[in-house]
Amino acid sequence: MKKWILLIAISLTLSCGQLITPEPAIVKRSPTPTSAVTTIPTATSRPTATPKPATPAPTPTPTMTPTPIIYEVQSGDTLLGIAIEFGVSAEAIQTANGIIDPRRIQIGQPLFIPEPAEDDAQPTLTPTPVPVIVRGVSFQKTPQGTLWCFGEMMNPGSVTLSELVVEVNLYDAQGSLLASEAAFTQLDILASNQSVPFAVLFEEPPSTFAQYQVRAISATPLLGKPRYYLELRPIETSATFIGESTYRVSGQLENIGEHNAEAIKLVVTAYNEANEVLAQRQASLDVVVLRSGARTPFALDITAPEGTVARYVVQAQALRAP
Structure with missing residues (x-):
């Protein structure tokens, strides 16, 4: 009897030993997704507890800094x-x-x-609704084979305009477009009832064209308090023919306003009898600051290879010095 009791006890002891050290359960993981999400590893389960899938920690969304x-x-x-x-x-x-x-x-x-502002609307190259007049158009070929289109933009309205851009299109006899170019006017702003010249260059023009179109594609009202300064008056001007269709226009530029002027630009425009623009020349004056009431001399050479110059106009524009 004691022998059977001993065997039963040994059997129970061996059975209990198997329960103490069970084989670890194998947890099958789902394939790791190919994303930036980071998952916390599953903790080792205890023998007496059923393992639960670990909850991935939320990955913070990085703040993207725009690349300049x-x-x-x-x-x-x-x-x-x-x-x-x-x-x-x-x-x-x-x-x-x-x-x-x-x-x-x-x-x-x-x-x-810069980054686009919320109120930045992408401009569309369509005829501007601002009433401007394009006039005095002429075409001048150069010995280098390029072609200039000269003219002027006139502002009949009461508001000063800026961002002035002219487009010139050349067509054949059937109306097919041969070439198109655009350029800013020679001065940045256009006051009421005034005009500013433009010069549009075709570096590789067609050998011939039958018709053309010249239009203003941008003319924006000048808003705010810009630094543009127009209180400049050309005086004592004269034009001297110096040969080979070239004229030298000289004179004095006087600051008649209350402020000092800097970044002064001067434009000379030559016209024929029909008031077509034959040539123009823009230059920046050497003077750094032109004080209120002061004068500075200027001299610009302007060449009109085709046509006879009947008159010329000198215009100036600057920035108000701080």
Whole structure:
């Protein structure tokens, strides 16, 4: 009897030993998704508890910092064209890069493109609703094989305009477009009942064209309190023929306003008897600051290869010095 009791006890002891050290349960994991979510590893389960899937910790969404856009100016670029391409205003690019004259950006010049503002509407190259008049159009071929289209934009309204852009289209006899170019006017702003000249260059013009279209594609009312300064008066002007269709226009520029002027630009425009623009020349004066009441001399050479110059006009524009 004792022998059977001993065998039963040994049997029970062996059975209890198997329960103390069970084989660990194998937990099958789902395939790891290919994403940025990080999952916390499953903790080792205890023998007396059923393991539960671990809840992944929420991964914070990183804040994306916009990469600065630097654009390198290419041949034929204009500030307005670059602004249209990136969906920002030309004024925003001009301000961000400290550009005084938007027509004088250089090939290879790096431009920082700012983030579009909420109120930045991408401009559309359609005829502007602002009433402007394009007149005095003429075409001048050069010995280098290029073609200039000259003319002027006139503002019959009561509001001063800015961001003035002219487009010239050349067509054949059937009305098919042969070439198209656009450019800013020679001065940045256009006051009421005044005109500013423009010059549009075709570097590779068609050998001939039968008809053309010249239109203003941008003319925006000047808002806010800009630094543009127009209280400049050309005086004692004269024109001297110096040969080979070239005239030298000289005189004095007087600051008749209350403020000092800087970044002065001067434009000379030559007309024929029919008031067509034959030639024009723009230059920046060497004087750094023209004080109120002061004068500075100027002299510009202007060439009109075709036609006879009947009259000329001198215009000036500057920025109000701080």
